[in-house]
């Protein structure tokens with residue numbers, strides 16, 4: 001079956017979603033909707049033969065299988081609430097800016113028997129799933145610490161750096177560790193004269209005493225997306241900026257001398273957004289949205305709220 005999709009929001013991220021749905025054999029894009037005519041003219045070139053509209057309320061979505069919301073974060077709740085009466089919805093991260101709204105949307109989805117997805121792209125990346133297998137199989141002993149450095153991104157004025165970048169870390173850790181953390185400490189700063197905090201340093205503790213440090217910052221000349229996983233028997237780097245060699249495994253030569261052997265395993269480097277489209281197609285077929293079960297969105301939003 002080929003599922004019909006509509007995409008609302010064709011700014012920075014919308015075109016990337018559109019490209020991946022367009023490239024999937026499971027989907028056909030029927031509508032692209034954006035209230036900017038300039039952005040719609042880009043969509044006309046990128047995705048020919050789909051309907052281009054400026055107002056999502058002018059469409060009855062009953063015969064559309066999935067609507068993708070890639071508008072600014074502050075508008076997600078309102079648009080998603082409207083759409084869940086008609087169809088299944090994929091919303092860009094973060095779903096909403098508070099957990100009460102997430103709870104309400106989840107309830108509406110359940111009542112209307114619709115599936116609600118959120119684009120946390122890294123949980124669909126080959127490298128994060130490689131790390132997940134290592135944790136499950138206990139391959140390098142106990143996981144003791146994780147550090148995340150996530151720097152450089154467009155400055156936003158409707159959400160701060162934690163809701164914008166920290167959401168990636170919190171979704172990755174919830175997916176990998178299957179638990180929610182204690183917040184030990186969090187400090188937020190404005191480096192520039194802007195509306196929202198642009199930099200944050202966060203210390204968390206997950207079950208089994210796993211200590212986590214997160215640095216998020218919009219302000220950086222380099223784009224950094226580096227996670228360091230410190231196990232008993234290895235330190236593993238996961239660098240999503242690397243095109244191919246995303247995972248580096250350092251195993252100590254001798255205890256306490258800080259010299260390591262390095263191995264670089266082969267990992268699935270398919271685009272996470274494409275993997276997300278294929279996951280959604282499977283869920284639409286089976287009606288089983290297993291990753292987002294057990295209040296995944298709600299618990300994750302609660303953690304962001306606490307931070």
Ligand SMILES: NC(=O)c1ccc[n+]([C@@H]2O[C@H](COP(=O)([O-])OP(=O)(O)OC[C@H]3O[C@@H](n4cnc5c(N)ncnc54)[C@H](O)[C@@H]3O)[C@@H](O)[C@H]2O)c1
Pocket residue numbers: 008009010011012013014033034035036039054055056070071072073075092093094119120121154164
């Ligand atoms: N998953 C990721 O890694 C990732 C990366 C970047 C952005 N995002 C998320 O995607 C969302 C959009 O971010 P962006 O950087 O693309 O923003 P953007 O401002 O570049 O694009 C938003 C688009 O939505 C359109 N729009 C706004 N209100 C609308 C409405 N009511 N109806 C129709 N169109 C409307 C705007 O004209 C614009 O083209 C944000 O929530 C952001 O957090 C996610």
